[in-house]
Structure formats: C-alpha cells, structure tokens
Amino acid sequence: MREVAVVAFAQTRHSATDEGQSDSELVMPPLEEVREQTGLRTFGFTCSGSCDYLAGTPFSFVSALDALGAWPPISESHVEMDAAWALYEAWVRLQHGDVDSALVYGFGKSSPGDLREIMTLQLDPYYLAPLGLDQVSAAALQASAAGAGRAELDEIVRRSRAAGRVNPYALDLPDPDGEAFEVEPLRPYDIAPITDGAAAVVLAAGDLARELCEHPAWITGIAHRIEPHYPGMRDLARSASAAEAARAAGVDKGHVDVAELHAQFSHEEVILRRALALPETTAVNPSGGPLAANPVMATGLIRIGEAARRILDGTASRTVGHASSGPCLQHNLVTVMEA
Amino acid sequence: MGNPCAVIGIGQTHYTTRRRDVSIAGLVREAALRALQDADLTWKDIDAVVIGKAPDLFEGVMMPEAYLADALGAAGKPMMRVHTAGSVGGSTALVGASLIQGGVHDRVLVVAFEKQSESNATWALSTHLPFSASLVVGAGGYFAPHIREYLRRSGAPAHIGHLVAVKDRRNALKNPYAHLRIPGIDQKMVESTPMLWEPIRYLDTCPSSDGACAMVLSAGDKVTGSTPAWVLGTAMRSEPIFRAGRDTVNPQGGKDCAADVYRQAGITDPRREIDVAEVYVPFSWYEPMWLENLGFAAEGEGWKLTESGATALDGDIPWNASGGVLSSNPIGASGLIRFAEAALQVRGMAGEHQVDGARRALGHAYGGGAQFFAMWMVGSDRP
Numbered sequence: 185m186r187e188v189a190v191v192a193f194a195q196t197r198h199s200a201t202d203e204g205q206s207d208s209e210l211v212m213p214p215l216e217e218v219r220e221q222t223g224l225r226t227f228g229f230t231c232s233g234s235c236d237y238l239a240g241t242p243f244s245f246v247s248a249l250d251a252l253g254a255w256p257p258i259s260e261s262h263v264e265m266d267a268a269w270a271l272y273e274a275w276v277r278l279q280h281g282d283v284d285s286a287l288v289y290g291f292g293k294s295s296p297g298d299l300r301e302i303m304t305l306q307l308d309p310y311y312l313a314p315l316g317l318d319q320v321s322a323a324a325l326q327a328s329a330a331g332a333g334r335a336e337l338d339e340i341v342r343r344s345r346a347a348g349r350v351n352p353y354a355l356d357l358p359d360p361d362g363e364a365f366e367v368e369p370l371r372p373y374d375i376a377p378i379t380d381g382a383a384a385v386v387l388a389a390g391d392l393a394r395e396l397c398e399h400p401a402w403i404t405g406i407a408h409r410i411e412p413h414y415p416g417m418r419d420l421a422r423s424a425s426a427a428e429a430a431r432a433a434g435v436d437k438g439h440v441d442v443a444e445l446h447a448q449f450s451h452e453e454v455i456l457r458r459a460l461a462l463p464e465t466t467a468v469n470p471s472g473g474p475l476a477a478n479p480v481m482a483t484g485l486i487r488i489g490e491a492a493r494r495i496l497d498g499t500a501s502r503t504v505g506h507a508s509s510g511p512c513l514q515h516n517l518v519t520v521m522e523a
Numbered sequence: 524m525g526n527p528c529a530v531i532g533i534g535q536t537h538y539t540t541r542r543r544d545v546s547i548a549g550l551v552r553e554a555a556l557r558a559l560q561d562a563d564l565t566w567k568d569i570d571a572v573v574i575g576k577a578p579d580l581f582e583g584v585m586m587p588e589a590y591l592a593d594a595l596g597a598a599g600k601p602m603m604r605v606h607t608a609g610s611v612g613g614s615t616a617l618v619g620a621s622l623i624q625g626g627v628h629d630r631v632l633v634v635a636f637e638k639q640s641e642s643n644a645t646w647a648l649s650t651h652l653p654f655s656a657s658l659v660v661g662a663g664g665y666f667a668p669h670i671r672e673y674l675r676r677s678g679a680p681a682h683i684g685h686l687v688a689v690k691d692r693r694n695a696l697k698n699p700y701a702h703l704r705i706p707g708i709d710q711k712m713v714e715s716t717p718m719l720w721e722p723i724r725y726l727d728t729c730p731s732s733d734g735a736c737a738m739v740l741s742a743g744d745k746v747t748g749s750t751p752a753w754v755l756g757t758a759m760r761s762e763p764i765f766r767a768g769r770d771t772v773n774p775q776g777g778k779d780c781a782a783d784v785y786r787q788a789g790i791t792d793p794r795r796e797i798d799v800a801e802v803y804v805p806f807s808w809y810e811p812m813w814l815e816n817l818g819f820a821a822e823g824e825g826w827k828l829t830e831s832g833a834t835a836l837d838g839d840i841p842w843n844a845s846g847g848v849l850s851s852n853p854i855g856a857s858g859l860i861r862f863a864e865a866a867l868q869v870r871g872m873a874g875e876h877q878v879d880g881a882r883r884a885l886g887h888a889y890g891g892g893a894q895f896f897a898m899w900m901v902g903s904d905r906p
Contacts, residue, residue, distance in 0.1 A: 235585065237580075237585040245606070254761050255763060261759055306586050393620045411592070517594075
C-alpha cells in the first residue's frame with residue numbers, strides 16, 4: 185500500500201442548537217482552516233460525506249460544493265454516509281499513485297429535525313420502519329443485550345462530558361445526575377447530544393505528506409465491515425464487524441495510545457472497547473467523543489481527525505479512529521495511524 | 524493508472540414503470556445475481572460492495588445500504604454508498620474500479636438502483652420549499668432554458684431533438700431490458716405529444732423507471748467468465764452549481780472530464796477512435812449538446828452530426844445503441860447502465876443492439892445542474 189497520512193484536521197465549534205448557519209456556512213471555516221494548515225489551495229481529489237435526510241432536501245451536498253469553490257472543475261465524489269467513509273474513498277483514490285493529496289469533509293445539522301424519527305427511516309422500509317422503532321429504542325435493545333452496569337455507563341458519560349468541557353469544539357454539558365430513563369436502560373445522558381457541525385481533513389501521500397507537516401499521521405491500516413441489518417440476526421452484545429475491521433486494520437499490532445470511538449450511546453463504548461481489544465492503558469475519547477458532540481455525518485471523520493491530531497501534535501505515536509453507521513453499530517470503520 | 528481493472532459481469536433488471544413483484548432488496552439482488560452469473564462467480568468471491576442511488580427521498584429510505592447489506596451478500600464485507608446526483612451510477616462504477624486500481628481488492632460488486640414507483644420523484648426533487656419558491660418543476664424545468672440557449676447559439680432546427688427521441692426509442696426495441704418500447708415511433712408521433720417545457724415535448728423526455736444494474740469488476744489477474752471489458756480510463760469532475768459565468772450549455776467540467784479519460788485511454792480524435800458511446804441523454808436535445816461537450820463535434824456543430832445519422836446504430840459513431848436514458852431511467856442506476864452498456868459493447872455481448880466490431884466504448888453520466896460528471900472508457904484489448 186502507498187504511504188498516505190492525515191496532515192491536517194479542522195472542525196467547527198459544534199453547537200447544540202440551530203445558530204442559523206446553512207450547511208455551506210458550517211463547512212467553510214474548517215475548509216479554510218485545513219487549507220491554511222497545509223498551504224494547499226487545490227487537491228488531487230475531494231470527497232465529502234453528508235445525508236439529505238438531515239437537511240430534509242435532496243442534494244444537500246450540492247450547496248456545500250459551492251462553498252468549497254470547485255473552479256476550475258475538480259475531481260470530486262460524495263458518499264451519503266459519515267465522512268469517515270469519504271476519507272476511506274479518498275484513501276483508496278490516493279492508492280492509484282496519480283494524485284498525491286485529497287480534501288475530505290463532512291457536515292450535518294441534526295438540530296432542525298427530529299433525529300430519532302429520521303434515523304427510524306434507516307430501517308427496512310417494509311417490516312421494521314412501519315413499526316416506528318426509533319433509533320434510541322433500537323440502541324436500548326442493544327444496551328440491554330450488552331448488559332453493561334449502570335456504574336460503568338455513568339463513568340463513561342462522566343469522563344466523556346468532562347473531556348468535552350475542556351475541548352473547545354465540543355458541547356459544554358454537565359455531569360450526569362439522576363435522570364429518569366429515556367428508554368430503559370438508557371438515560372438521556374447516555375445518548376449523544378443533538379449537535380450541528382462540520383469537519384475537514386487533508387490526506388497526503390509520501391513525500392508531500394512529509395513536506396506539509398512535521399509529524400504526519402500515517403495511515404498504517406484502514407478497513408470497514410458491515411453486518412446484517414436485522415438486529416435479530418446479530419449478537420447485539422458484541423460487534424463482530426468492528427472486531428473484524430480492527431483485525432484487518434491491524435489494531436493489535438502495537439500499543440494504542442489513544443482511541444477515538446464513534447460511540448453514540450454510552451454502552452456502545454463498552455462494546456467497541458471489547459471489539460477492538462483495547463487495554464485499560466489506551467485513552468478512549470479524550471476529546472469527549474460523540475457523547476460530548478455528535479454532528480451526525482461528521483462525527484466519524486472527527487474521530488479520525490482527533491486521533492490523528494494526537495500524532496500531528498507529537499503527543500501520541502499510535503492511535504485509532506473509529507466510525508460507525510447503521511442501527512446498533514451495524515457498520516464499522518477502523519483507522520490505525522502511526523507517527 | 525494503477526492495477527488493471529476489468530468488467531467481468533453485468534446484470535440488469537427489466538426496466539419498467541412499476542416492479543410490484545419485488546422489494547427494493549429483491550430488485551438489487553436480481554441485478555447482482557445476474558452479474559455474478561455472467562462472471563461465473565458466487566457471493567463468496569466478492570470482496571466488497573459499492574452501491575449508488577440518487578436521493579434517499581426517492582424511496583424514503585435513509586441510507587439504504589444498511590438495509591440492503593443482506594440482499595447483496597455484503598454481511599462481513601466492506602460496503603459503501605455513493606451519491607453524486609444523476610451521475611451517481613457512473614461514480615459508483617468508478618469507486619468500484621478505484622478499489623481494484625488502488626490494489627485494495629480483487630473483486631468488487633457495484634450496484635445502482637432506483638425504485639421510483641415507491642415514491643414521488645417530483646416531490647423529492649422540489650427543493651427548498653416552503654422557504655423559497657422554486658422557479659422550475661422537475662429536472663426538465665431546470666434544463667429547458669439551457670436547451671433553448673443551445674438552440675439560440677447553434678441555430679439548430681427545431682426537429683433535431685425529435686430525431687434523437689426517435690433514434691433512441693428505435694434502438695430500445697432491440698434491447699430486451701428497455702422500459703419504453705414504442706413500435707412504429709416516428710418524428711410525427713413525437714411532435715404530436717404535449718409540450719412539457721419548451722422545447723421539450725413529452726416524448727423528448729426520459730421515463731421514470733424501476734430498475735437496477737450491477738457489475739462485477741475484477742483485478743487483471745483474477746478475471747473469470749467470458750470476454751472481459753478492460754477499463755482504459757476513468758474520471759470524475761464537479762463544478763459549482765451557482766458560479767456566475769459557468770457555461771451550463773457546454774460545461775467545463777464535462778470537457779475536462781472527457782479530456783482526462785481520453786488522455787488515459789490514448790484517444791486524440793474521439794469521433795474516429797471511439798466505436799460506440801453510451802451517453803447520459805435524459806432530454807433528447809442533450810445528444811447534440813454532449814456531442815460538442817465530449818469533443819465529437821465542434822461547438823455549434825453537434826446537431827449536424829445527429830441530423831446526418833452519424834449517431835444512429837448504423838452510423839459511424841453510434842450513440843446510445845441501448846436506447847439510452849430516453850428509454851429507461853431508474854435515475855440512480857442510469858449512469859451505471861451507460862457504463863455497463865459500454866462494457867457490453869466491447870465484450871461483443873450487446874445482442875441485437877451490438878455495434879459490429881466495437882473495440883472502444885465511452886460510458887458517460889452527468890448530474891446535478893449539469894455540474895457532476897463521471898466517465899470511463901472501456902476496451903476489448905488489455906491495456
């Protein structure tokens with residue numbers, strides 16, 4: 185595989201409420217920031233991730249392209265997925281050897297809609313969606329199956345929110361405090377907050393990466409796997425796809441200093457830690473993770489960006505960024521980065 | 524351009540107004556199974572699945588790749604979902620090809636679909652309501668002014684569009700998968716249909732179809748099945764929709780994308796060196812417009828090629844021998860169908876609409892406000 189690294193990462197100061205910015209307005213500052221960080225104004229390939237159902241309108245990526253400034257015309261693509269998969273597509277594109285740089289960005293505003301209801305439309309349209317099984321209820325089924333203890337979940341939330349409070353980009357959320365169940369066994373604070381935001385990453389290959397920054401975060405492994413859709417066809421207490429993606433990406437080939445996990449519910453961190461076989465010594469979600477800020481469609485890319493940042497700033501030598509998609513951790517992407 | 528990549532399997536469903544007998548999952552699986560059969564492979568031989576479709580609002584399923592993972596044998600494998608507006612079918616093939624050219628996988632299944640009967644596409648395309656009034660209705664309303672501008676610039680006579688409508692529908696009669704099959708179609712019939720968006724008449728436009736198309740792509744050393752189609756060049760280009768000064772009649776993105784593909788495939792004179800082209804023509808007038816944009820004719824001259832019969836099945840550069848988007852339009856799949864039909868031609872497997880001796884074929888798709896482009900060149904000879 186060709187050497188490819190994350191050389192720049194930027195994100196918005198995420199918001200829990202609609203601050204009146206359009207998707208394009210959200211995207212512009214992080215795009216400009218990664219251009220400044222790298223000094224690059226043009227890129228060999230560009231790929232974005234977003235989802236029309238958040239905006240409630242088709243082609244929501246078209247206006248983001250206008251914000252990007254695609255003139256003269258650029259080599260560009262879009263995944264209707266979390267932008268972590270846009271990063272994957274860009275990484276694949278860089279493997280050809282004919283282009284050396286790629287710009288990746290993702291954005292999403294979940295504040296204008298009802299995310300729980302919207303995510304219900306991800307379910308099988310003939311049998312599951314009509315039941316109205318919403319995202320949180322599906323997650324609660326998984327939480328029950330995982331059987332994580334309340335103390336462990338509370339500790340995950342406390343740690344995530346504390347980390348989020350010192351992360352200038354995440355939300356300022358109080359410590360969990362005795363709330364009633366949202367859907368048993370999940371309490372409101374076990375659920376990632378509604379968040380608007382965007383993020384951008386620059387990938388570069390070989391010598392260009394070395395030129396662009398002092399400590400490129402080399403992608404030494406990246407892989408993803410999907411599982412059957414029906415919750416009944418999976419062992420919800422485990423994440424077979426996360427474990428297999430982690431194996432394929434080579435997570436176990438060295439010590440992981442930092443892992444940023446796309447856990448949108450506190451119990452998902454428990455399942456993912458186990459699937460990735462992360463030891464106690466790995467710092468999990470030092471950014472606060474999705475429980476401190478969850479701009480849907482950018483959250484997974486932010487996990488990769490946050491994990492890369494630790495290498496870019498020289499504070500870690502081997503990190504993992506994880507992204508998830510689909511109900512109950514159906515689809516998982518794992519990226520290993522090294523100094 | 525990376526590792527050699529070949530098309531070794533192609534599967535299509537019959538395109539039709541309503542497929543009530545299958546679910547969305549059943550529809551995509553039907554195309555995928557046919558592609559696997561063509562490649563002489565089974566699900567276990569596939570390393571990854573790439574799926575494409577137009578907006579989720581078309582069927583009302585958010586991120587349907589999650590639900591379709593089982594139907595496409597993707598469980599335990601990587602699966603990705605591409606969405607680049609109308610060009611998505613083409614982009615889906617290109618992402619699949621990338622996975623092979625980049626050396627990541629040996630065999631990739633690409634699938635694109637639309638089951639428009641499960642929704643209301645015009646509603647799904649009516650953007651930005653109720654906050655700002657839409658000045659256009661549907662895609663035809665958006666593209667008609669660009670066509671009028673083409674007519675003004677080129678001085679093309681009014682009947683050219685109808686010639687394309689007739690030609691493509693006649694070709695469709697030779698394609699067993701085509702949706703619109705209109706025996707006895709002629710210019711008079713097209714002219715007798717209602718004007719929808721001046722100058723586009725009812726029969727100058729594409730239908731709304733249910734359907735799916737699938738392809739198995741393979742690394743050069745893993746080829747199975749009968750004759751492969753080799754990928755000779757691939758490119759995507761995008762430009763902003765609202766850039767002032769953008770030429771929507773002859774977009775720069777389309778020109779650049781074609782130039783990139785021709786460069787990779789070693790084409791210097793597309794009209795002479797390309798044997799057959801499957802080009803995204805959802806409104807008949809887009810044939811002369813794209814003839815110019817893709818370098819088959821000089822600016823203002825595309826309509827003359829159409830009028831001369833050069834693009835007919837027996838002409839020197841047949842365009843849309845399959846009947847094209849004008850005959851079958853499951854939107855998200857339409858681009859992939861163009862790419863697949865180009866491959867069928869160079870494999871010599873296009874049946875009644877086969878162009879004799881086709882060795883090099885262009886597959887083309889466009890989308891958004893004529894701002895997203897995806898193209899590939901395939902050939903019968905290994906590069």
